[in-house]
Amino acid sequence: FRPHMPAMLWALVWTSELGIAVVANPPEPLLQNPCLDPASPFARMPFCNASLPLEARVRDAVSRLTTAEKIAALGSESGPLPSLGLPNYNWWSEGTHGVQPRVDGVETTVFAFPITTAMAFDRALWRKTGGMIGREARALENEGKAWSSYWAPVINLARDPRWGRNVETPGEDPYLSGEYAAAFVQGMQESPDDPGHLQVSACCKHYVANSLDSSDVNGVHYDRDHINVNLSMQDLVDSYLPPFQTCVEMGRVSGLMCSYNAVNGVPSCANEWLLGTLARHEWGFDGYITADCDADADVFNTHHYTATPEEAVRAVLRAGTDVDCGSFVPQNAQAALDKGLITMADIEARLQMSFKVRMRLSHFDPHGPLDRIPRGAVCSRHAQALAEDGAARGATLVKNVGKALPLADTRPTVAVIGPLLNASSYRYLSQYYGPNIPCGGRFMSLADAVALYAPVRTATGVPGPLSDDTGGIAAAVALAAMADEVVLAVGTDLSVAIEGHDGVDITFSKAQLQLIERVAAAAKKPVIAVVLTAIALDISPLLSNPKVGAVIHAGQMGSAILGLGRVLFGKQSPAGRLIQTVYPAAFQNEVSIADFGMRPGLSPFPRPDCTLRPPDRCPRALNPGRTHRFYTGVPVLPFGFGLSYTTFKYTVVRAPRLVG
Numbered sequence: 203f204r205p206h207m208p209a210m211l212w213a214l215v216w217t218s219e220l221g222i223a224v225v226a227n228p229p230e231p232l233l234q235n236p237c238l239d240p241a242s243p244f245a246r247m248p249f250c251n252a253s254l255p256l257e258a259r260v261r262d263a264v265s266r267l268t269t270a271e272k273i274a275a276l277g278s279e280s281g282p283l284p285s286l287g288l289p290n291y292n293w294w295s296e297g298t299h300g301v302q303p304r305v306d307g308v309e310t311t312v313f314a315f316p317i318t319t320a321m322a323f324d325r326a327l328w329r330k331t332g333g334m335i336g337r338e339a340r341a342l343e344n345e346g347k348a349w350s351s352y353w354a355p356v357i358n359l360a361r362d363p364r365w366g367r368n369v370e371t372p373g374e375d376p377y378l379s380g381e382y383a384a385a386f387v388q389g390m391q392e393s394p395d396d397p398g399h400l401q402v403s404a405c406c407k408h409y410v411a412n413s414l415d416s417s418d419v420n421g422v423h424y425d426r427d428h429i430n431v432n433l434s435m436q437d438l439v440d441s442y443l444p445p446f447q448t449c450v451e452m453g454r455v456s457g458l459m460c461s462y463n464a465v466n467g468v469p470s471c472a473n474e475w476l477l478g479t480l481a482r483h484e485w486g487f488d489g490y491i492t493a494d495c496d497a498d499a500d501v502f503n504t505h506h507y508t509a510t511p512e513e514a515v516r517a518v519l520r521a522g523t524d525v526d527c528g529s530f531v532p533q534n535a536q537a538a539l540d541k542g543l544i545t546m547a548d549i550e551a552r553l554q555m556s557f558k559v560r561m562r563l564s565h566f567d568p569h570g571p572l573d574r575i576p577r578g579a580v581c582s583r584h585a586q587a588l589a590e591d592g593a594a595r596g597a598t599l600v601k602n603v604g605k606a607l608p609l610a611d612t613r614p615t616v617a618v619i620g621p622l623l624n625a626s627s628y629r630y631l632s633q634y635y636g637p638n639i640p641c642g643g644r645f646m647s648l649a650d651a652v653a654l655y656a657p658v659r660t661a662t663g664v665p666g667p668l669s670d671d672t673g674g675i676a677a678a679v680a681l682a683a684m685a686d687e688v689v690l691a692v693g694t695d696l697s698v699a700i701e702g703h704d705g706v707d708i709t710f711s712k713a714q715l716q717l718i719e720r721v722a723a724a725a726k727k728p729v730i731a732v733v734l735t736a737i738a739l740d741i742s743p744l745l746s747n748p749k750v751g752a753v754i755h756a757g758q759m760g761s762a763i764l765g766l767g768r769v770l771f772g773k774q775s776p777a778g779r780l781i782q783t784v785y786p787a788a789f790q791n792e793v794s795i796a797d798f799g800m801r802p803g804l805s806p807f808p809r810p811d812c813t814l815r816p817p818d819r820c821p822r823a824l825n826p827g828r829t830h831r832f833y834t835g836v837p838v839l840p841f842g843f844g845l846s847y848t849t850f851k852y853t854v855v856r857a858p859r860l861v862g
Contacts, residue, residue, distance in 0.1 A: 230289075230346070231345075231346025231347075232292075232304065232305070232343075232346055232347065232348065232349055233291070233343060233346065233349065233350065233565065234287075234288070234289055235565060235566060235567075236250070236286060236287030236288060236566070237249075237250035237566045237567070237568075238568070238569070242287065244286065244287040247262065247266070248262040249262040249263035249266070249286070249566055250566055252566075252567045252568060256558060256561055256562070257558075259561055259566070260554055260557045260558050260561060261554070263286055263557050263561075263566075264550050264553045264554060264557055266285045266286060267283060267285050267286070267553070268285060269536075269539075269546070271283045271284070271285055272546075272549050272550065272553060273531075273532050273535045273536060273549065274532055275553055275556070276524075276525065276526055276531045276532055276535060276549065276552060276553070277525070277526050277527075277528070277529060277531065277532040278292065278293040278294050278492065278495075278525050278526065278527040278528070279291075279292055280292070280293065280525075280556075291349065291560070292304065292349050293349070293351045293490075293492060293525050293527070293556075294349075294351070294353060294495075294527060295339070295348065295349045295350075295351060295352045295353065296352065296353060296354060296635045296636070297335045297336075297339060297352035297353075297354045297390070297402075297404075297635075297636075298315070298316065298354040298355060298356060298370050298635040298636055299312065299313040299314060299315050299316065299335075299635070299636040299760065300312045300313050300335060300338075300589075300632075300636040300637040301335055301338045301339045301342060301348065301352075301580075301636075301637060302633075302635060302636055302637060302638060303342055303347055303348055303637075303638060304347070304348060304349060305342075305347040305348070306638075307639070308342065308347055308580075308638070308639065309580070309581050309637070309639045309640060309641050309642070309643060310338055310342075310580060310581065310637040310638075310639070310640075310641070311334065311335075311338060311580070311581055311585040311586055311588075311589050311637065311640075311641055312589060312632045312636060312637050312640045312641070312760045312761040312762055313331055313334075313335065313588075313589045313592055313636070313760075313762055314589065314592050314593040314596055314757065314758070314759040314760060314762040314763075314765075315369050315370065315631075315736070315757060315758045315759070315760065316355060316356070316369075316370060316371055316372045316382065316386075317360070317368060317369050317370070317371060317372070317373070317736045317757040317758055317781070317782075318592070318593060318596035318597075318756065318757030318758060318759050318762075319331060319372075319592045319593075319595070319596045320371075320372030320373050320378065320382050320596070320781045321373075321595075321596040321597075321598050321755075321757060321778035321779055321780065321781050321844075322592065322595035322596045322777070322778055323378070323778075323779055324595060325381060325384075325385040326385075327591070327592055327595055328381075328382050328385035328386045328389070329385040329386065329388055329389035330389060330588055331386065331389065331588065331589075331592055332355075332385065332386035332387060332388065332389030332390035332404070333389030333390065333393070334389075334584075334585050334588055335352075335354075335389075335390055336352075336389060336390035336391065336393070336401045336402045336404075337393070337401065337575060337579050338579060338580045338581075338585065339352060339390075339401075339402045340393075340401050340402055340572055340575045340579075341575045341576060341577055341578075341579040341580050342577075342580060343402070344572075344573055344574070344575055344576075344577075345577050350400075350402050350403055350560075350563045350565070351402070351403040351405065351457060351559070351563075352390070352402055352403065352404055352405065353405045353407055353457070353459060353492070354386075354390075354404060354405065354407075354635070355370075355372075355382070355383055355386050355387070355404070355406060355407075356370035356371050356407055356408065357371065357372065357379045357380070357382070357383045357406050357407070357445040357446065357449060358371055358379075358407075358408055358410075358411075358412050358413045358442075358445075359371070359373075359374055359375075359376060359379060359413060359441065359442065359445070359829070360373050360374045360413070360736075360738075360781075360782055361374060361413050361441075361798070361800065361828050361829060362413060362414075362795050362828065363705070363708050363737050363738040363739075363782065363785060363789070363790075364417070364699065364704050364705040364706065364708065364737065364790065364795050365413045365414060365415065365699070365704055365705075365795065366415040366416070366699040366700050366701055366702065366703050366704045366705065367413070367415060367699075367700075367701050368699065368736040368737065368738075368782070369634070369696075369699075369700075369736035369757075369758050370635065372781065373781025373782055373841075374781065374782050374783060374828075374829040374830065374841065375781065375829065375830070375831070375841065376440070376441050376442075376444040376445050377444065377448075378781060379444075379445035379448075380444050380445040380446075380447070380448025380449065380452070381448065383406055383445055383446075383448060383449035383453050383455070384448050384449060384452035384453035385453075386404070386453075387404040387406065387449060387453035387454070387455045388452075388453055388454065390402060390404045391403065391404050391454070391455070391456060392454075393571075393572060395571040395572055395575070396564075396570050396571040396572045399562060399563065399564045399567070399570065399572055400456060400559075400562045400563050400564075401572055402563070403456045403457050403489070403559055403562075403563060404453075404455050404456065404457060405455065405456075405457030405458060405459050405492065406445075406446055406449035406450070406453070406455050406457070406458055406459070407458070407459035407461070407494070408459050408460070408461035408462070408470075408494055409446050409458050409459060409460050409461055409470060409476065409477075409481070409491075410438075410442050410443060410446060410461060410465060410470060410476060411431045411433060411438070411442045411461070411463060411465050411798055412426060412461035412462065412463055412470075413798070414426060414429060414463075414704065414795055414796060414798075415701060415702050415703060415704050416702055416703055416704060417704040417706075417795050417796065419794050419795065419796060419807070419810050420794070420807075420808050420810060420812060420817035420820060421815055421816075421817055422817060424795070424796045426461070426462040426463055427462050427463075427496075427500050427504045428504045428505070429463045429464070429796065430463070430464040430465075430466075430467060430505070431463050431464065431465050431466070431798045432466060432798070432806070433465060433466060433798055433799075434799070434801075436801075437798070437799060437800045437801065438465070441800045441829075441831075443480070446458070446481070447480075447485055450481060450485040450486065450487045451485055451486065455487075455489060456488075456489035456490070456559050456562065457489050457490055457491070457492065457559070458477075458481060458487065458489065458490075458491045458492075459491070459492050459493070459494055460473070460476070460477060460491060460492075460493055460494065460497060460523055461494055461497065462494050462496075462497045462500055464505050464507070468507070469497070469500060469501045469505045469507050469517075470497070471493045471494075471497045471498055471500075471501060471518050471521065471523045472501045472507055472508075472514070472517035472518050472521045472523075473521055474520065474521040474522065476521075477491055477521050477522035477523065478521065478522045481522075482522060488558070489555070489558075489559055490524040490525055490555045490556045490558075490559045491522055491523050491524050491525070491555070492523070492524065492525035492526075492527055493518065493523050493525065493526050493527050493528070494527060495527035495528050496527070496528045496530065497527070497528075498514065498515075498518045498523060498526045498527075498528060498530045498531050499514075499528055499530035501514040501517055501518060502514035502530075511530070511533075511534040511537075512534055512537050512538035512541055512543050513538075513543060514530070514534070515530075515531055515534045515535050515538040515543070515544060516538055516543045516544050516548070518531065519531070519535075519544055519548045519549065519551075519552055520544075520548060522552075523552070524552040524553075524555045524556045525552075525556055535549065581641035581642075585641075586641055589761075589762040589765070590762055590764050590765030590768075591765055592762060592765070593756075593759040593762040593763055593764070593765035593766055594765035594766060594768050594769050594774050595777060595778065596756075596757060596759075596778045597754050597755075597756050597765075597766055597769045597776050597778050598754065598755045598756075598776065598778030598779060598780055598843075598844045599752065599753075599754055599769075599776040599778070599844060599845040599846065599847075600741070600745070600753050600754070600755050600780070600839055600843060600844065600845065601744065601745055601750070601751075601752055601753040601845070602751070602752045602753075602845055602847075603728065603748075603751050603752070604728065604751060606727075606728050606730060606751025606752040607730060607751070607752040607754075607769075607770065607772075607847070608769070608770060608771055608772025608847060609655075609656070609687055609730070609770055609771050609772070611655065611771055611772065613655075613656050613657065614656055614657075614685075614686035614687050615656065615657050615658075615659065615684075615685050615686045615687070616652050616656045616657065616658050616659075616685060616686065616687045616688070616689055617658075617659050617660070617661070617681045617682050617684075617685035617687070617688045617689070618648055618649045618652055618658055618659075618660050618689045618691060619660070619661050619662070619663050619678045619681065619682060619688060619689070619690055619691065619717070619721055620662065620663060620664070620678075620690045620691035620692045620714075620717065621662050621663070621664045621665060621666050621667050621669065621691070621692070621714065621717075622648065622667065622691035622692055622693050622695065622732075622734045623647055623648050623649050623660055623662060623691040624647065624662060624666075628645045628646060628647050628760055628761055628763070629645040630695070630696055631695065631696060631758055631760045632645055632760040632761045634696060634700070636760065640761045645760075645761050646761040646762075646763055646764050647763065648689070648691045648732060648734070648763055648766065649691075650763070650764060651763050651764045651765070651766045651767035651770070652689060652767055652770065654764065654767045655767055655770075655771040656687075656771075659681055659685065661674065661677050661678040661681045662674055662678070663675050663677070663678030663717040663721065664711070664713040664714055664717050666695075666697060667692075667693065667694045667695055667697065667698055667711060667714065668697055668698060668711055669711070669713055670711065670712060670713050671713065672713050672716055672717075675713075675716060675717050675720055675721075678717060678720075678721055679720050679721055679724045680724075682721045682722075682724045682725045682729070683724045683725070683726070685725070685726070686726065687727070687729075687730070688721060688722075688725045688729040688730065689729070689730045689731075689732060689770070690717075690718060690721060690722075690729055690730065690731040690732065690750075691732055691734065692710065692714050692717070692718060692731060692732070692733060692734070693732075693733045693734040693735035693739065693756075694734075694735040694736070694737050694739065695734070695758075698737060699736065699737055704795060705737050706790075707790065708737055708738065708739055708740055708785065708787060708789065708790050709739065709740050709787045710739060710741075710743065715743055718731070718743060718744065718747070718750070719743075719747070722747055722749035722750055723749055725749065727751070728748070728749050728750060728751025728752070729749065729750055729751060730750075730751060730752045730753075730754070730770070731744050731750050731752070731753045731754070732753075732754050732756050732766070732770075733753060733754065733755050733756060734756050734757070734758060734759070735755075735757070735758070736757060736758050738782040738783065738784045738785065739784070740784065740785065740786055740787040740838055741753060741755075741784065741838065741839070742786070742787075742838055745838070745839075754766075754769070754770075754776065755778075755780065772847065775846050775847040775848060776844070776845065776846060776847065777844070777846060778844050779842050779843065779844035780839055780840070780841055780842060780843045780844060781841065782841065783829055783830050783833055783837050783839075783840060783841050784837055784838040784839035784840075785833070785835070785837060785838065786835065786836070786837070786838055789826070789835070790810065791809060791810050791811035792809065792810075792823060792824070792825070792826050793805055793807075793809075793810070793823050793824075793825045793826065793828075794807035794808070794809075794810050794823060795810075797823070797825055799825055799828075800827070800828050800829065800831070800832050801825075801827055801832050802824075802825055802826055802827035802832060802833075802834045803824070803825055804822055804823075804824060804825070805822055805823040805824065805825040806822065807822070807823055808820030808821060808822060808823055809821065809822075809823040810823070829841070830842070
């Protein structure tokens with residue numbers, strides 16, 4: 203997304219890292235139902251009659267709009283629409299790991315990122331998490347502080363460890379990603395309080411093959427706005443499409459987002475085969491499709507798929523893109539009409555889809571059970587406990603020599619050391635497509651999680667995950683030498699990889715490696731390493747170091763990290779399993795992030811470590827295959843790996859004499 207959205211009618215506060223606008227002191231509720239006042243003329247119109255068929259109500263609503271209103275309603279900042287008594291409606295809200303309110307000063311529950319909760323392999327957890335996010339969203343909507351449509355979840359594959367948005371995904375496997383999507387979406391949208399309406403609208407994104415943000419490889423710049431992803435039909439059908447198909451068919455999602463990139467020469471938002479033939483006709487999708495922000499504009503501006511902006515409007519409308527996040531379609535639709543490139547029927551077909559979703563959200567219905575969800579549902583003790591449980595369930599134990607974990611519950615002095623203990627990192631993480639302010643107003647860290655069970659002393663040792671400043675290591679070493687136990691907080695944060703910026707290196711920085719080595723050597727006993735990262739780092743230095751007794755791969759937990767304390771101190775046994783293959787460091791030099799091929803074979807791109815210029819002088823890379831399904835090398839740790847505090851023994855209790 204981009205920080206370019208049109209100004210509201212009231213003051214705005216911008217979250218600078220994300221470009222998400224929040225409203226300061228709105229004069230009236232964000233959502234207003236024109237059908238509730240029996241004295242208003244709208245209440246007697248068919249679109250307000252909840253006893254009529256949905257399609258009839260939608261047709262009536264769309265038919266009453268003026269041409270200018272219809273064009274305005276094609277944008278994500280839809281309206282105002284005086285012909286229906288509607289103020290503006292904003293289709294864009296975020297809820298990947300908690301509700302991000304569009305009103306300033308609102309606290310909401312911070313859940314761990316999908317890169318953590320997906321490691322639980324627990325559909326019930328995913329559904330409960332989506333359900334709680336949806337319930338908090340509806341409670342805030344009822345209070346006039348939120349909209350109804352949320353652009354979550356992200357279900358693109360974490361097919362390359364360097365991708366900037368792996369943190370938002372449920373991992374590398376298409377089946378797992380689809381199951382996560384279905385459970386999360388069902389929970390978010392469907393409430394037993396009112397099966398006939400959507401609690402909120404979820405949106406599976408980014409459709410499709412969108413897993414590169416911005417990278418420079420071999421002196422060539424690649425970014426999501428320009429890249430044309432060339433895929434074999436086999437890779438497209440058995441890797442990239444299945445999560446979206448499951449999201450539609452099983453999750454019953456009401457929204458899809460088409461992506462910035464082109465696929466095999468056709469921009470996603472202008473791809474009638476993707477949006478129409480597959481999603482709507484074969485899978486039965488019956489919701490709205492929004493473009494990613496400025497993706498409609500990219501059809502003309504960066505992909506040069508059409509000769510004029512008006513032709514791009516025709517392409518996206520006829521392909522099936524209903525909502526333009528941005529201003530490109532609203533600004534150019536009238537000219538496209540005037541030139542005869544589109545018809546009013548093209549516009550109305552798109553509005554039929556978006557208004558159908560608004561009807562299902564009960565924007566034009568009498569008050570029902572969902573409208574009575576109270577403000578107390580936000581930041582409830584149950585919600586916070588669920589968030590912490592998600593973090594605990596996702597924690598994955600990948601090393602535990604000599605039963606280094608769990609830590610003894612005897613109140614030892616614990617030194618928490620490393621660049622990932624800094625609370626500012628957790629603030630930045632928690633606000634990334636999630637809550638602006640956590641429940642209670644304080645962002646929690648790994649040190650806080652440990653402090654629930656033992657006295658804690660802290661030292662960063664290294665200022666940040668990319669820093670080469672080793673000046674603080676001596677103090678960290680001294681602290682480690684006096685502490686009873688040492689917990690290392692190492693890995694990456696959003697300074698390494700984030701939307702708009704892919705990672706480069708899948709190894710620890712040199713400063714972090716020095717910190718790990720020296721702290722482990724100075725400690726009284728083998729240390730515990732907590733790896734906080736969405737990049738599947740090569741953690742061989744931790745696994746091979748005998749002074750590192752245990753390693754927990756934690757993903758990114760944000761303020762939900764308090765739940766990790768239960769695992770560290772044995773209140774809960776770890777049961778997470780890796781959802782990303784942990785590749786050896788050499789992988790980053792074997793295949794370009796711009797190569798979307800899943801299967802092993804000769805790559806169309808050169809090896810990333812080739813320094814010859816121009817890059818066409820470089821030899822073509824040999825793709826070793828991606829993800830656990832196709833990787834031909836020896837992983838540091840395989841997909842699905844995870845240990846426990848207990849042991850398991852499997853025996854055949856009874857077997858048939860014949861099989862077949």
